[in-house]
Amino acid sequence: MYPSRFKYESPKTIAEAIKLLDAGKGEAKILAGGQSLVPMLKLRFAFPEQLVDINNIPGLDYIRFDADGSLHIGALVRHEHLEKSVEITNRQPTIAAAAPLVADPIVRTRGTFVGSVCHADPQGDWAATMIALHGYLVVQGPKGKRNIDMKDFVLGPYANALNYNEIAIEAVIPAPKGVARGGYLKLERRVGDFATASVAVSLDMSSDTVLGAGFALAGVGGKTIDANEAASALIGQKLTDATIAKAAALVAAKAEPRTDHRGSAEYKRHIIETFVKRILIANSEQKVA
Amino acid sequence: MSSLYEEIKSAPASDIPVRQITVNVNGEPRTANVEPRLLLVHLLRQAFKLTGTHSGCDTTNCGACTVLFDGRPIKSCTMLAVQAEGHNVETVEGLASASELNPIQEGFKQEHALQCGFCTPGMMMAAKALLEENLNPTEDEIRWALSGNLCRCTGYQNIVKAVLWAAEKMRAELN
Numbered sequence: 001m002y003p004s005r006f007k008y009e010s011p012k013t014i015a016e017a018i019k020l021l022d023a024g025k026g027e028a029k030i031l032a033g034g035q036s037l038v039p040m041l042k043l044r045f046a047f048p049e050q051l052v053d054i055n056n057i058p059g060l061d062y063i064r065f066d067a068d069g070s071l072h073i074g075a076l077v078r079h080e081h082l083e084k085s086v087e088i089t090n091r092q093p094t095i096a097a098a099a100p101l102v103a104d105p106i107v108r109t110r111g112t113f114v115g116s117v118c119h120a121d122p123q124g125d126w127a128a129t130m131i132a133l134h135g136y137l138v139v140q141g142p143k144g145k146r147n148i149d150m151k152d153f154v155l156g157p158y159a160n161a162l163n164y165n166e167i168a169i170e171a172v173i174p175a176p177k178g179v180a181r182g183g184y185l186k187l188e189r190r191v192g193d194f195a196t197a198s199v200a201v202s203l204d205m206s207s208d209t210v211l212g213a214g215f216a217l218a219g220v221g222g223k224t225i226d227a228n229e230a231a232s233a234l235i236g237q238k239l240t241d242a243t244i245a246k247a248a249a250l251v252a253a254k255a256e257p258r259t260d261h262r263g264s265a266e267y268k269r270h271i272i273e274t275f276v277k278r279i280l281i282a283n284s285e286q287k288v289a
Numbered sequence: 290m291s292s293l294y295e296e297i298k299s300a301p302a303s304d305i306p307v308r309q310i311t312v313n314v315n316g317e318p319r320t321a322n323v324e325p326r327l328l329l330v331h332l333l334r335q336a337f338k339l340t341g342t343h344s345g346c347d348t349t350n351c352g353a354c355t356v357l358f359d360g361r362p363i364k365s366c367t368m369l370a371v372q373a374e375g376h377n378v379e380t381v382e383g384l385a386s387a388s389e390l391n392p393i394q395e396g397f398k399q400e401h402a403l404q405c406g407f408c409t410p411g412m413m414m415a416a417k418a419l420l421e422e423n424l425n426p427t428e429d430e431i432r433w434a435l436s437g438n439l440c441r442c443t444g445y446q447n448i449v450k451a452v453l454w455a456a457e458k459m460r461a462e463l464n
Contacts, residue, residue, distance in 0.1 A: 001347050005305050008325030008371055031369075038367045039349050041326070051325065053372060080361075104437030106352055106415060109361040110368070191436040192350060 003041035010053040014140055014169060020052045022142050022165040028052055030167060032075060035103065035111035036119045060169065065091060069175030075115070075168060079108035091180060092173065094133055094202045098125045098184035104192040114168050120154045120224065123194045127154050127224040129184060131216035132200035134228070135173045141166035154224045178206035183279035186218075187271055189262065195219035196262040199251070199275040203234075203283055210234040213247070215276065220268050221256035230254070230276075239284035248276040310374040314339065315383030323370045330354045332370035333380060341381040341410050345439075352438030355411035356380050362418040364437075381410035384417070392462070393417055396455035397448075404442035411438050416452045424460055428453065 011017040021028050029048035031037055032055070040046040054060070060076040063085050071092055073082070082088050083099035102108055102116070102125050116126040117137065130137075130150045137148045142165055153161050162168060181203035187196040197219050204212035213231035218224055230250035237243045257268035311320045314337060321336040333339045333356070345353030347366050354365040357379035365378075384391035393413050396402065403409045412435060419426060419434040426434070431452045432445070440448060 002328075003326040005324070005326055007305055008308075008369070010371075010374075031372075034369070034372075035349060035367055038328075038369070042328075042347065042366075051369075053369075055372065104352070105434055106355055106362045106364055106437035107349065107367075110358075110363050 001042040003038075004044055004047040006041075006048055007050040008053065009050065010056045012056055012058070014054075014057060014167060017052050017054055017057065017167055018140060018142055018165060020050065021167065024048075024050050024052075024164070026164040028164070030054055030115075030118075032115035033078060033111035035107045036116070036121065054167070063088065066175075071095075071173040071175075073113050073171040073173075075112065075170065077113050079103070079111050079113065079116075080105070082113060083108060093180060094129055094182035094184055094200055095173075097182070098129050098186075098200065101125060101184065101186045101188075101198075107192070114171050117150075117153070117171060118160050118162065118168050120156075120158055120160045121218075122157050122221060122223050123198075123219045124224065125184070125186065125195075125198060125200075125218060128198060128200040128216040128218040130171060130173075131224060131226050131228065132182070132202045132214035133173045134202070134212075134214050135171055137168045138170040138172060139166045139168045145169075147172075151226060151228070154226075156223050159223075176204040177211045178204050181205050181283045182214075183282060185275040185279060187275075194262075197255075197257070197268045197271045197275070199272055199279065201276060201279040201283075203280075205283070208238050208284075210237055210239065210243075215247075215251045215254075217251070217255055217272060220272060225254055225256065227251045227254040234280075239280055244277055244280040244284070247280065248273045251276045308371060310371055312370075312373045312375075313377045315379055321370070325369060325371050327370040328366055329356070329368040329370050329373055329378070330365040332373070333365060333378070336370075339380050339382050343407055343410055345407065345411075350439065351408070351411070352415060353408050353411040355414045355438060357414055357418060360418070360421070362415050362437075379414070379417075381413055384413065391417075392455040392458040393420070393452070395458065396451035396453075400447045400451040400454050402444060402447040402451035404444050408438060408440045408442075412440070412448055416455065419452070420456055420459060424456055424463070426452070426456060 027049040031051045031053040060074040062074040064072045079102045089096045135150050182201045186198040200216045202214040213234045215227035230247050233247040252273035255272045257265040259265045307322050330344045333342045343353040345351040349367045356365045
């Protein structure tokens with residue numbers, strides 16, 4: 001399968017890339033890891049006039065915890081960088097749990113975190129993770145930088161809130177007030193398959209009290225599902241059988257699964273509820289420093 | 290059958306510049322004129338005639354086209370040839386020396402790790418990437434590292450054994 005014809009530029013700076021996008025008037029597309037875009041080009045689901053390859057822009061591959069505890073992920077951080085990062089393993093359990101479940105190990109060497117968030121695939125792991133973590137994106141366009149909150153970012157399947165002349169240059173996860181806990185579970189028939197259902201959970205804990213929480217779902221709706229409302233069942237409470245059951249039921253109610261060859265809608269909703277419980281129970285049993 | 294590479298040699302689209310790229314393939318600089326939409330797997334197979342790299346599913350699933358890109362495994366059907374400009378690419382042709390098989394190839398031979406052989410180049414390149422990071426992998430780690438490579442003959446058992454065999458030989462060679 002060959003993509004349709006396109007022009008290709010590989011700028012060395014973000015400013016240059018923005019200029020190309022701006023000149024493209026919506027017909028230019030950013031190429032980062034390419035692990036979703038290149039297959040879509042080959043299937044001709046996407047046929048941009050121009051690709052703006054950002055892989056040669058230096059300085060975008062950082063994973064950084066600032067002094068205030070916020071986590072910053074540059075636009076060229078690949079999935080495997082997150083999977084192998086000791087700091088992520090120690091300090092950001094939702095991302096640490098999701099990273100080894102993204103696609104397959106070879107795709108993970110190339111695909112990017114920020115690119116996956118922008119791709120906004122309803123099955124995608126990172127958009128859901130970012131929503132559950134109450135994250136935001138730093139985007140840059142001709143007029144400078146702005147932040148887009150994740151709750152406003154995913155507009156629909158493969159649709160995001162970026163203007164055609166903007167680049168998401170960084171994903172930011174705000175610092176927890178207490179200790180960051182959480183997890184990610186995904187059911188798939190085989191490695192690299194589309195998820196039957198996925199659940200991202202973030203927790204902000206002080207001793208055994210929940211200060212904040214976040215939930216998001218992938219694979220069970222027409223777009224990434226924001227289930228952060230369910231945090232109300234936990235905030236200010238301890239993780240007990242009762243609060244866990246209540247939160248899990250609220251999250252499952254937000255799912256919009258459809259019956260298909262991966263399972264019935266009822267089954268998928270059951271999986272969501274079970275996964276939320278499993279993650280919360282695992283966190284309730286963990287000693288919090 | 291005409292290939293895209295041949296097509297663009299004869300009739301480049303006037304508004305899309307064909308560009309000359311140089312890629313370091315198995316340690317040697319190779320140059321070609323390519324249209325941006327040419328995939329790396331087709332550059333290797335059609336322009337450089339390195340047909341050891343296979344194009345299988347063409348949809349980023351099967352891993353038959355796996356090559357090492359600056360040392361890390363990638364699916365060469367999911368990268369544009371122009372992106373390889375100035376980078377190092379290792380293919381299965383780079384494994385053996387003039388007189389000796391690479392231990393991974395030897396392992397595949399010893400453990401009968403192929404039937405039809407279509408997935409073999411990708412499996413071996415993914416295994417090479419694993420063994421460069423971890424010369425003492427467990428069976429589980431091997432299965433995990435190869436989980437982006439499909440074998441339609443379902444010969445996984447012997448493929449895993451072959452990688453274990455290669456790891457043991459490579460460890461012995463170090464001592």
